[in-house]
Amino acid sequence: MLNGSNLSDAVQNILVKIGCNILKSSYVVEHPDLFNYVCDGSAAGVLQSIFNIFSSADIMQVSFDSLIAEERNELRKFLLDPKWYVGHSMDALSLRFCKKLPIYQVYGKESSHDSQFSDLENPRKYLPPLDVPEFILEDIEFIVRSSNTEEEDILSRYYGVERMGKAEFYKEHVFHRVGELQAE
Incomplete structure (x- = not known):
C-alpha cells in the first residue's frame, strides 16, 4: 500500500x-x-x-x-x-x-530511435562517450540513453554508471564494424 x-x-x-x-x-x-x-x-x-x-x-x-x-x-x-x-x-x-x-532506456538492435529498456545490472551499463554520433550507438544495448544531464549526473554519482571513454568505445565497438557502418 x-x-x-x-x-x-x-x-x-x-x-x-x-x-x-x-x-x-x-x-x-x-x-x-x-x-x-x-x-x-x-x-x-x-x-x-x-x-x-x-x-x-x-x-x-x-x-x-x-x-x-x-x-x-x-x-x-x-x-x-x-x-x-x-x-x-x-x-x-x-x-x-x-x-x-527495467526502466532505463538503452540503445537497441533495431534503431537508435526505438525505445528499448533494461535494468542497470546485467550486463553493466555505461553512459555514451561525449560527441559520438547516435547512429554509431545502434546495436549497443549496454549504453544508457538519458534524457538530460541531470539524469546522467544522478546515474553516475549514485548508481555508478560511468561514461565510456571514446578510445575504448571505438576500439571495442566501432573499428570492427567500419565496413558495416560505411554501408549505412
Missing part, C-alpha cells in the same frame, strides 16, 4: 498498472500505526511498494512489459528526480532496488 497524496496522477496510474495499491488522499485516516503498513510517496516508498508486490524478477519483468515507453520514462523521471537524492532519502537498499527496475 502506498500513500498517493504526493504522487502525480500519471505516476499513480503507472503504479496501479504494475500492481501497486494506492491509498487515496480522499480517505483521511488518522491512525498512529498507519505508517507501518503504508509506504510514503517518496522515491524510496515507491520502490519499497513495488518490491513488496513481486516475488521474483521474472514476475516483475512481466508486469513492466505491460508499460509503454512513455510510462517507463515517467517512472524513471520520478525516481531519478534530484530532490530524492538530497539528504540521503535514497538509502543503499533503495538504490539497489532502483537499479533492478
Whole structure:
C-alpha cells in the first residue's frame, strides 16, 4: 500500500498498472500505526511498494512489459528526480532496488530511435562517450540513453554508471564494424 497524496496522477496510474495499491488522499485516516503498513510517496516508498508486490524478477519483468515507453520514462523521471537524492532519502537498499527496475532506456538492435529498456545490472551499463554520433550507438544495448544531464549526473554519482571513454568505445565497438557502418 502506498500513500498517493504526493504522487502525480500519471505516476499513480503507472503504479496501479504494475500492481501497486494506492491509498487515496480522499480517505483521511488518522491512525498512529498507519505508517507501518503504508509506504510514503517518496522515491524510496515507491520502490519499497513495488518490491513488496513481486516475488521474483521474472514476475516483475512481466508486469513492466505491460508499460509503454512513455510510462517507463515517467517512472524513471520520478525516481531519478534530484530532490530524492538530497539528504540521503535514497538509502543503499533503495538504490539497489532502483537499479533492478527495467526502466532505463538503452540503445537497441533495431534503431537508435526505438525505445528499448533494461535494468542497470546485467550486463553493466555505461553512459555514451561525449560527441559520438547516435547512429554509431545502434546495436549497443549496454549504453544508457538519458534524457538530460541531470539524469546522467544522478546515474553516475549514485548508481555508478560511468561514461565510456571514446578510445575504448571505438576500439571495442566501432573499428570492427567500419565496413558495416560505411554501408549505412
